[in-house]
Amino acid sequence: MAGSGTAHLRGDGDSLLRVEHLLVEFPVGRSGLKVNAVTDVSFDILEGETLGIVGESGCGKSTTGRAVMQLPPPKGGRVVYDGVELTSLKGEDLRAMRPRLQMIFQDPISSLNPRRKVKDIVREGLDIWNIGDKDSRDAKVLEVLEAVGIDPANVERRPHEFSGGQCQRISIARAVVTDPKLIICDEPVSALDVSVQAQILNLLEDMKARYGLTLVFIAHDLAVVKNVSDRVMVMYLGKVCEVAGPDTLYSQPAHPYSAALLAAIPVPDPGSRPAAAASAPAARGPSRSAGRRSPSCARWRQASTWRATSRSSPERRSPSAGRPRCRSRRRSRRARPRRQSPQPLRTWRPPSTDAKKSSTSSWAASSTLT
Ligand SMILES: Nc1ncnc2c1ncn2[C@@H]1O[C@H](COP(=O)(O)OP(=O)(O)OP(=O)(O)O)[C@@H](O)[C@H]1O
Ligand SMILES: [Mg+2]
DSSP: OOBTOOTTOOOTTTEEEEEEEEEEEEEETTTTEEEEEEEEEEEEEETTOEEEEEOSTTSSHHHHHHHHTTSSOOSEEEEEETTEEGGGOOHHHHHHHGGGEEEEOSOTTTTSOTTSOHHHHHHHHHHHTTOSOHHHHHHHHHHHHHHTTOOGGGTTSOGGGSOHHHHHHHHHHHHHTTOOSEEEEESTTTTSOHHHHHHHHHHHHHHHHHHTOEEEEEOSOHHHHHHHOSEEEEEETTEEEEEEOHHHHHHSOOSHHHHHHHHTSOOSSGGGOOHHHHHSGGGGSOOTTTTOOOTTOHHHHHHHHHHHHHHTOGGGSOTTTTSOOOTHHHHOTTSOOOOOOOOOOOOOOOOOHHHHHOHHHHHHHHHTOO
């Protein structure tokens, strides 16, 4: 299945979220041109499932997530959540649906209001929707903060007094406090280091089990997506390439772009690539990130050609494509000097008497030890 197909959709009544032929366009300044950020995307999620969405930067993952939330409403297509067609709702009717589906944003720190205390940030949804009385709201805020591992003693602090991982925990607490059924997690761990990533992923799994959540998990890290997802949707240039279970996708990618994406996963030692990845047709070429492509690999050439032709399609082409570059950049005195080619490393020699006179020159020599 690729592009605008709907063969991967399951029965209409089974899914908690069903998205059909989603279309999102953005205007390009005042030129009258448009960017098709998401084109004809369809997918569905059953209750309790986790759908992973992967793809390279700029392929439309976040835009898809925001369009599901109607932030802003998409230009075309249908979004049906829990039997209600969100795309047909407006004003107060749409607002009334907001607490039932929530989003965790890509940047944990900037998604929290820096002027508000943590307890107020988490409590805001309960206040807006008038859920419970004052005491029960306070108790609920403390319960969810404790559940995500934030010490209730710190609820008076503001976001800048927390680390990125702690801010992401606060974002998760804010998302679950209104008891939503569905949470769209937009790259919840990409800004965090590996050990904190693992903690947040475990936390999301715990929250899913504890509050009976259904998750859309957006990421560009294929290993992370494989671990958390029941199904994975691969996107490229605003379209769906493939939807499959993680095991099928990772062992037998059906679309050349999925295969290229899998082949691009860096491995510490390319010689020790796992057997499954090595036997995948397109993965036979060496790691893309290692900068060594195999032109003799027919599947790799096929994937490259497919990528090149899709990129140059008129609907995706940048409006500035083909125009001469700004010449004043070269003339400006402030223009940055052209990058010098790296100097060859010098071989270290014992410091001579001249070198001893200048401590900086011996530092420079020792730093280029080969
Ligand atoms: N508000 C906007 N106005 C104009 N273009 C936009 C806007 N938001 C997104 N785009 C464009 O839509 C495309 C998809 O963007 P999106 O943020 O969905 O990518 P992404 O897959 O989430 O990337 P990343 O992995 O880097 O977060 C990009 O080409 C982007 O430039
Ligand atoms: Mg994004």
